[in-house]
Amino acid sequence: MRMVLWVLGLLCCVQAPWAWAGDEERKLEAVFIGRFASYIEWPAKPRDRFVITLLDDNPFGSLLDDLYRDKRIHNKPIELRYATRLEQVGETDALFITLTSSAARAAAIDYAQRNGILTISEAKGFAESGGIIQLDFIEQKARIKINHGAALKSGLRIGAPLLTIATVLRGDKP
Amino acid sequence: MFDRISIRYKLIVLLGLSAALALLISSAITIYSTYLSESRSSLRVLHQLTDVISENMRAALAFADAGSANTMLASLRADPHILLAVVNDESGRALAEYRSAGLSTAAEPRFRAEVQGRILESAEALRREDGFVEHIDNDFMAVVRPVFFDGKPIGLLVVVSDTQLMWAKIRELVLLQAATSVLTLVLLLFLSVKLQSLFTRPIMNLVAAMQDVARTKNYRAVLGSDRRDEFRNLYDGFNAMLADIRERDDQLSRLATTDALTGLANRRNALDVMQTMVARAQRKDEPLGVIMLDIDSFKNVNDRFGHPMGDLVLQEVSLVLQASARDYDLVARLGGEEFLVVCDCGTQEVTIAVAERIRAGVEGRQISGPAGEALQVTVSLGVYSAVPRAGAEDIEEMIRAADKALYRAKEAGRNRYVVA
Numbered sequence: 001m002r003m004v005l006w007v008l009g010l011l012c013c014v015q016a017p018w019a020w021a022g023d024e025e026r027k028l029e030a031v032f033i034g035r036f037a038s039y040i041e042w043p044a045k046p047r048d049r050f051v052i053t054l055l056d057d058n059p060f061g062s063l064l065d066d067l068y069r070d071k072r073i074h075n076k077p078i079e080l081r082y083a084t085r086l087e088q089v090g091e092t093d094a095l096f097i098t099l100t101s102s103a104a105r106a107a108a109i110d111y112a113q114r115n116g117i118l119t120i121s122e123a124k125g126f127a128e129s130g131g132i133i134q135l136d137f138i139e140q141k142a143r144i145k146i147n148h149g150a151a152l153k154s155g156l157r158i159g160a161p162l163l164t165i166a167t168v169l170r171g172d173k174p
Numbered sequence: 175m176f177d178r179i180s181i182r183y184k185l186i187v188l189l190g191l192s193a194a195l196a197l198l199i200s201s202a203i204t205i206y207s208t209y210l211s212e213s214r215s216s217l218r219v220l221h222q223l224t225d226v227i228s229e230n231m232r233a234a235l236a237f238a239d240a241g242s243a244n245t246m247l248a249s250l251r252a253d254p255h256i257l258l259a260v261v262n263d264e265s266g267r268a269l270a271e272y273r274s275a276g277l278s279t280a281a282e283p284r285f286r287a288e289v290q291g292r293i294l295e296s297a298e299a300l301r302r303e304d305g306f307v308e309h310i311d312n313d314f315m316a317v318v319r320p321v322f323f324d325g326k327p328i329g330l331l332v333v334v335s336d337t338q339l340m341w342a343k344i345r346e347l348v349l350l351q352a353a354t355s356v357l358t359l360v361l362l363l364f365l366s367v368k369l370q371s372l373f374t375r376p377i378m379n380l381v382a383a384m385q386d387v388a389r390t391k392n393y394r395a396v397l398g399s400d401r402r403d404e405f406r407n408l409y410d411g412f413n414a415m416l417a418d419i420r421e422r423d424d425q426l427s428r429l430a431t432t433d434a435l436t437g438l439a440n441r442r443n444a445l446d447v448m449q450t451m452v453a454r455a456q457r458k459d460e461p462l463g464v465i466m467l468d469i470d471s472f473k474n475v476n477d478r479f480g481h482p483m484g485d486l487v488l489q490e491v492s493l494v495l496q497a498s499a500r501d502y503d504l505v506a507r508l509g510g511e512e513f514l515v516v517c518d519c520g521t522q523e524v525t526i527a528v529a530e531r532i533r534a535g536v537e538g539r540q541i542s543g544p545a546g547e548a549l550q551v552t553v554s555l556g557v558y559s560a561v562p563r564a565g566a567e568d569i570e571e572m573i574r575a576a577d578k579a580l581y582r583a584k585e586a587g588r589n590r591y592v593v594a
Contacts, residue, residue, distance in 0.1 A: 038323070144237060144239070161229075164233060
């Protein structure tokens with residue numbers, strides 16, 4: 001029993017730095033969502049708000065609300081929505097996908113492409129699957145992968161400064 | 175020592191010094207002005223570079239992409255004058271850095287410390303989106319610019335460059351300026367050697383003329399000039415001075431040769447002129463007539479009427495003498511009331527005629543004194559005429575003969591002439 005407790009305690013200590021690293025990455029991720037939007041042009045929409053929707057699990061807690069309260073993107077106040085199913089997404093400008101199923105992600109990507117929505121995810125292979133921005137963190141450093149072809153299909157224009165710092169896929173290849 | 179140098183060389187030296195000073199001042203101003211404009215221009219170029227980098231760096235800073243930031247800064251390698259470039263994130267940590275291989279390890283700490291100091295001094299300026307900090311000194315220049323994203327500062331870009339290009343341009347200008355100045359100075363000196371004569375020649379001519387006059391005592395010289403400037407005034411002044419001297423000389427000459435009261439030749443001049451007349455008469459074997467005369471009872475005139483009246487009588491008698499003698503005869507006052515007339519080509523008949531004219535003229539002359547008194551005087555005359563014989567007859571002998579005749583005229587009752 002003592003051994004079990006000792007091992008559990010050891011695991012907690014070892015896990016703590018990882019948890020701290022994960023928090024920092026979440027914060028960066030949350031900030032990056034807004035910053036991505038600054039480098040992207042959408043086709044003209046009649047909405048008077050800039051809508052960011054989170055699809056499926058919310059890994060940010062209240063971080064997005066705190067970060068984007070009273071902020072503006074493209075001179076529009078930001079509205080945050082949280083959806084658990086694709087059907088709940090509705091009209092949105094940016095869609096952050098945390099779906100774990102690749103099929104579900106593919107459906108979401110397809111929906112987004114038809115409706116001119118920016119798709120962002122940290123799932124592996126997201127950009128290759130047609131998602132627009134895939135965000136990875138390696139040792140707390142962001143790696144951005146952009147599927148430029150997917151963006152164009154969605155009717156979105158991505159600014160050169162963002163393309164410059166990202167790995168850009170044209171089609172499904174860099 | 176400077177006083178002894180010729181005016182020609184003084185002028186050249188002065189022109190040369192003036193030109194050199196003017197060139198020096200203008201060169202200094204030009205070089206300083208160039209330093210200022212080159213500094214501004216160099217900083218402007220650095221600002222433009224920093225603007226471009228910060229624009230491109232925004233995305234890298236926004237997404238904390240150190241790799242992209244380093245890649246962007248690495249492109250600065252293309253410019254060998256960029257020594258250092260640093261991108262700091264909003265917390266002040268370096269996101270990316272570029273360090274030139276040519277950056278001296280000894281100088282680097284000073285650059286960093288200087289830039290850091292400037293950043294701290296100008297923290298307020300760096301909080302504005304259009305704010306910046308710049309620094310330039312002899313060794314390096316730097317521009318620091320904040321990078322903003324959506325109105326918030328997300329980082330700081332620092333670019334440090336050397337000043338070699340600027341100093342190279344200034345060195346080039348200094349050399350060019352020096353060469354131009356030397357060339358200009360040489361040209362000016364050459365021109366001044368040529369042109370100084372415009373000023374010195376009139377002066378040297380005047381000096382030569384003055385020296386000539388001083389040596390020859392020829393005050394009748396007139397210095398001619400076709401100039402229309404101040405030298406003309408100088409020449410005119412010199413000529414006027416010579417004219418004054420001539421007039422004074424003539425006056426002195428007149429004073430030396432004429433009797434002040436009557437204007438007739440004085441004794442000394444009379445003897446000189448008579449010498450000439452005798453010599454010519456001897457040469458031409460012509461007679462010379464000599465008349466010695468004096469005013470009868472002149473002492474009584476002075477005693478009775480005073481010396482002023484006496485002087486008036488002498489003057490009146492002189493007028494009669496001049497009117498009675500011919501133009502080429504010598505009329506002189508020998509002293510007191512004694513006069514001499516020498517008739518050129520004076521035969522006895524001619525000399526007697528002149529003597530009679532004088533006697534009658536004086537006798538008939540009414541002399542009015544200053545107080546209204548009326549006076550008449552007479553003269554006694556001794557006449558002698560002969561062809562001067564070389565060696566035997568001389569002036570004294572002729573005058574003595576005439577004088578003896580005058581004495582006989584006095585003895586005979588005055589107011590008459592007697593022929594020797």
